[in-house]
Amino acid sequence: MGENTQHYFEGVEKLVEVWFKQPPMDDEADLRRITKEVWDEELKAVKCEIISFTKNSEVDAYVLSESSMFVSKRRWILKTCGTTTPLNCLKPLMKMAAEMGFVEISDFFYSRKNFARPELQLFPHRMFCEEVKFLDTIFEGGQTYCLGQINKDCWYLYTLSQPERELKGELIELPKIEGKHHSEPDQTIEILMENLDPQVMQVFTKLCCQDGKEATVKSKINEILPDMIIDDFLFEPCGYSMNGINQLGEYMTIHITPEKEFSYVSFESNVSMANYAELIQRVLATFLPAKFIITIFANKSSEAYATMRELETTSYSQWQRADMQCCNFPSYNLLFATYTANNRGENDC
Amino acid sequence: MGENTQHYFEGVEKLVEVWFKQPPMDDEADLRRITKEVWDEELKAVKCEIISFTKNSEVDAYVLSESSMFVSKRRWILKTCGTTTPLNCLKPLMKMAAEMGFVEISDFFYSRKNFARPELQLFPHRMFCEEVKFLDTIFEGGQTYCLGQINKDCWYLYTLSQPERELKGELIELPKIEGKHHSEPDQTIEILMENLDPQVMQVFTKLCCQDGKEATVKSKINEILPDMIIDDFLFEPCGYSMNGINQLGEYMTIHITPEKEFSYVSFESNVSMANYAELIQRVLATFLPAKFIITIFANKSSEAYATMRELETTSYSQWQRADMQCCNFPSYNLLFATYTANNRGENDC
Numbered sequence: 001m002g003e004n005t006q007h008y009f010e011g012v013e014k015l016v017e018v019w020f021k022q023p024p025m026d027d028e029a030d031l032r033r034i035t036k037e038v039w040d041e042e043l044k045a046v047k048c049e050i051i052s053f054t055k056n057s058e059v060d061a062y063v064l065s066e067s068s069m070f071v072s073k074r075r076w077i078l079k080t081c082g083t084t085t086p087l088n089c090l091k092p093l094m095k096m097a098a099e100m101g102f103v104e105i106s107d108f109f110y111s112r113k114n115f116a117r118p119e120l121q122l123f124p125h126r127m128f129c130e131e132v133k134f135l136d137t138i139f140e141g142g143q144t145y146c147l148g149q150i151n152k153d154c155w156y157l158y159t160l161s162q163p164e165r166e167l168k169g170e171l172i173e174l175p176k177i178e179g180k181h182h183s184e185p186d187q188t189i190e191i192l193m194e195n196l197d198p199q200v201m202q203v204f205t206k207l208c209c210q211d212g213k214e215a216t217v218k219s220k221i222n223e224i225l226p227d228m229i230i231d232d233f234l235f236e237p238c239g240y241s242m243n244g245i246n247q248l249g250e251y252m253t254i255h256i257t258p259e260k261e262f263s264y265v266s267f268e269s270n271v272s273m274a275n276y277a278e279l280i281q282r283v284l285a286t287f288l289p290a291k292f293i294i295t296i297f298a299n300k301s302s303e304a305y306a307t308m309r310e311l312e313t314t315s316y317s318q319w320q321r322a323d324m325q326c327c328n329f330p331s332y333n334l335l336f337a338t339y340t341a342n343n344r345g346e347n348d349c
Numbered sequence: 350m351g352e353n354t355q356h357y358f359e360g361v362e363k364l365v366e367v368w369f370k371q372p373p374m375d376d377e378a379d380l381r382r383i384t385k386e387v388w389d390e391e392l393k394a395v396k397c398e399i400i401s402f403t404k405n406s407e408v409d410a411y412v413l414s415e416s417s418m419f420v421s422k423r424r425w426i427l428k429t430c431g432t433t434t435p436l437n438c439l440k441p442l443m444k445m446a447a448e449m450g451f452v453e454i455s456d457f458f459y460s461r462k463n464f465a466r467p468e469l470q471l472f473p474h475r476m477f478c479e480e481v482k483f484l485d486t487i488f489e490g491g492q493t494y495c496l497g498q499i500n501k502d503c504w505y506l507y508t509l510s511q512p513e514r515e516l517k518g519e520l521i522e523l524p525k526i527e528g529k530h531h532s533e534p535d536q537t538i539e540i541l542m543e544n545l546d547p548q549v550m551q552v553f554t555k556l557c558c559q560d561g562k563e564a565t566v567k568s569k570i571n572e573i574l575p576d577m578i579i580d581d582f583l584f585e586p587c588g589y590s591m592n593g594i595n596q597l598g599e600y601m602t603i604h605i606t607p608e609k610e611f612s613y614v615s616f617e618s619n620v621s622m623a624n625y626a627e628l629i630q631r632v633l634a635t636f637l638p639a640k641f642i643i644t645i646f647a648n649k650s651s652e653a654y655a656t657m658r659e660l661e662t663t664s665y666s667q668w669q670r671a672d673m674q675c676c677n678f679p680s681y682n683l684l685f686a687t688y689t690a691n692n693r694g695e696n697d698c
Contacts, residue, residue: 129500143672144499149492151478321677323492328673 009239010115011257011264012192013067013081014125017109018093020074023101030073032060034096039069042096045088047122048080054231058249063233063241068253070243074102079268081255083122087134094138107331108142110135110158113192113293114151116262128156147325147336148293155192155293155336161329185301189276191267193289200288201258205238215240224282225252225271248272265289274303277314284316289341292319296335311335318342358588359464360606360613361541362416362430363474366458367442369423372450379422381409383445388418391445394437396471397429403580407598412582412590417602419592423451428617430604432471436483443487456680457491459484459507462541462642463500465611477505496674496685497642504541504642504685510678534650538625540616542638549637550607554587564589573631574601574620597621614638623652626663633665638690641668645684660684667691 023029032055039062040050052063062069066084070077076093080086087110094105110131115121124134132144135158143161148154200219202208209215212232216222221242222230228244228251235241240256252269267283276296284292296311298304319339327334372378381404388411389399401412411418415433419426425442429435436459443454459480464470473483481493484507492510497503549568551557558564561581565571570591571579577593577600584590589605601618616632625645633641645660647653668688676683 132499144501145497146495146499148494150481150495151493324677326675328670 006261007259008117008120008262009082009257009259010117010120011081011255011262011266012113012115013079013255013266014084014086014112015110015190015268016076016078016086016090017107017188018076018090018105019107020076020097020102021104021106022074023103026101029101031071031076031097031100031102032073033100034071036062038096042089042092043069045092046078046080046086047084048082052231052233052243054229054243054245056229056245056247056249058247059245059251061231061243061245061251061253063231063243067241067255068243070251070253072249077251079253079255079266081257081266083120083125085122085125087124087131090135090138105139105160108139108158108160109297111295112156114154114156131156132158145327147295147327147334148323148338153291153293153322153338155295157334159329161331185272185299185303186270187272187296187298187302187304188268188270189279189297190295191280191283191292192295193265193267193284193287193292194263195290196258196263196265197288198260198263200286201256201260201263204234204240204256204258206234206236207238209234212240212242216242220286221254224267224279224286225269228252246271272303275311276304277311280311280314281316284319291338291340294335294337294339297332299332311337355610356608357466357469357611358431358606358608359466359469360430360604360611360615361462361464362428362604362615363433363435363461364459364539364617365425365427365435365439366456366537367425367439367454368456369425369446369451370453370455371423372452375450378450380420380425380446380449380451381422382449383420385411387445391438391441392418394441395427395429395435396433397431401580401582401592403578403592403594405578405594405596405598407596408594408600410580410592410594410600410602412580412592416590416604417592419600419602421598426600428602428604428615430606430615432469432474434471434474436473436480439484439487454488454509457488457507457509458646460644461505463503463505480505481507494676496644496676496683497672497687502640502642502671502687504644506683508678510680534621534648534652535619536621536645536647536651536653537617537619538628538646539644540629540632540641541644542614542616542633542636542641543612544639545607545612545614546637547609547612549635550605550609550612553583553589553605553607555583555585556587558583561589561591565591569635570603573616573628573635574618577601595620621652624660625653626660629660629663630665633668640687640689643684643686643688646681648681660686 048064048066050062051065054061060071066082067079078086124130135142142158145157146154203215203219212234215234216232227246230242230244232242238258242254244252250271255266257264265287319341322338322340324337397413397415399411400414403410409420415431416428427435473479484491491507494506495503552564552568561583564583565581576595579593581591587607591603593601599620604615606613614636668690671687673686
């Protein structure tokens with residue numbers, strides 16, 4: 001890819017998810033005590049800003065100038081697109097968390113799709129190996145993976161994980177692994193879509209809609225997971241972000257880069273389901289991508305854990321699967337799959 | 350790793366496997382018509398030599414100065430270690446094959462573990478991306494994967510594969526996929542072992558054994574797959590290679606770099622089994638590695654295809670699993686797993 005000075009926006013997000021171990025002597029310790037004013041300051045290092053905020057009893061949900069942040073009692077999720085630098089926020093987060101008693105991280109995930117224009121990114125995000133080197137200055141024993149095809153459509157993951165100890169046929173986990181693994185079901189599905197239907201994308205412009213609310217209803221995003229309370233934002237002249245949260249503490253988040261030349265939509269949720277096939281179908285029907293990646297994490301307590309493999313045999317009439325991989329981590333299973341439309345037009349890549 | 354001028358040998362092999370489509374009008378076309386004298390010449394480009402040769406009605410098996418070559422009617426396998434350059438033999442092979450009517454490749458696999466000392470390798474093997482670039486000058490649509498952890502213990506794969514076409518819930522393969530996929534069961538297991546038991550490795554030196562035959566019996570390699578007719582070779586002052594072939598046309602091959610500082614043993618076979626657990630157990634008991642990688646390919650006609658996942662729940666008393674990944678390719682499933690010894694000593698890495 002040569003130099004290109006035309007307008008370009010990298011829709012692909014960098015996604016950080018940190019789970020702290022609840023301090024044993026302090027059940028009141030809560031990451032949500034960090035105020036919006038403090039986050040306003042800390043997010044400067046990431047090069048993004050808070051533009052909207054909602055909350056319920058379980059989770060604080062921030063819409064950012066580039067994507068989203070979700071803060072719950074001991075989990076922190078930061079997802080930012082463009083040329084933001086979310087890893088710069090990690091050390092400040094850990095310092096703030098430690099001050100309120102969160103001194104141990106029980107799980108850590110950093111992931112992203114390959115960038116379309118990596119040369120536009122800033123340190124430490126210019127290459128995955130640079131991100132790994134940066135994370136290795138913070139963590140010990142990080143594990144790094146590339147799913148999908150190297151240097152083509154792929155998805156990078158950095159995670160902290162303890163090996164299993166196997167004894168007499170039973171899986172015994174090392175003592176250090178604890179926290180949510182057995183007590184708290186957890187699952188995350190992401191659908192990362194490219195080359196989307198131009199008519200659908202038109203909805204997410206100020207030419208077509210006045211505000212986020214109108215775009216949400218017109219696109220039927222509000223019907224994807226109907227129990228979610230939605231906080232949406234339509235950017236000038238185009239672009240859309242939404243967070244949804246429900247009373248179970250579950251979230252969903254969608255971010256849309258509608259420009260035809262580099263259209264990109266991401267869907268993410270931790271909603272608990274035994275089978276994601278119908279949800280995936282609804283997301284695909286909403287956005288009509290020419291290609292997409294699905295990733296599903298599910299821990300051993302999650303009802304999705306046992307059934308996520310059913311997806312291997314699920315077919316989508318308009319799309320064909322190009323790649324499918326499954327990783328077994330000590331406490332999580334990860335499913336990764338890529339699909340492309342059967343009726344690929346000239347504009348599809 | 351800094352510069353090191355001490356004696357070093359890269360045991361890690363580069364493995365090329367090519368399946369040609371049988372010419373429809375010529376069932377007599379056979380790669381084994383290429384004579385040993387021609388291979389002597391062609392293998393100069395790989396920087397290795399033939400040192401022993403056996404055959405049966407199904408397969409020609411060559412022991413090389415660096416590892417092995419197996420030639421059957423329409424399949425060619427070249428596995429070479431050290432600083433050899435096996436990809437240099439691909440174009441000459443394809444030219445020779447085309448002259449006898451093999452004009453279409455139905456399957457292609459190039460794979461290897463990460464090198465311990467990549468800086469010692471020669472073009473085009475200095476980096477995986479260099480190998481990919483080289484292969485891309487020969488093939489269109491190659492797919493590249495990195496299993497395991499990037500830049501740590503990982504295993505690279507370049508393969509030619511057609512996407513599946515899914516229709517009404519049934520898997521319909523594209524017309525171009527043919528040949529062995531449905532007619533001929535195929536499976537390959539590799540066990541790549543490092544940091545092996547020094548006492549076991551002692552067997553594979555001229556200090557301990559006079560020749561390959563003695564080392565084969567002393568180490569009980571001949572008991573791993575007892576129906577194999579073995580062609581073995583013990584190098585001066587140390588190092589060992591063996592090929593085994595049986596009347597079904599199945600092969601096994603073992604290559605041993607015994608030096609304590611960089612000990613490495615590879616086991617490979619295409620023997621057909623519904624469950625490889627016992628075979629793996631025998632190989633591990635023979636060599637006692639501190640760490641190892643297992644890869645299993647099985648196509649849809651193979652009896653190993655459905656059962657290879659049982660391995661996910663198989664435990665080995667002395668080793669714990671560090672990573673496990675599964676890939677679904679159009680006609681093959683691939684299982685990849687890494688293990689380390691529970692009782693890791695100071696010399697283990």
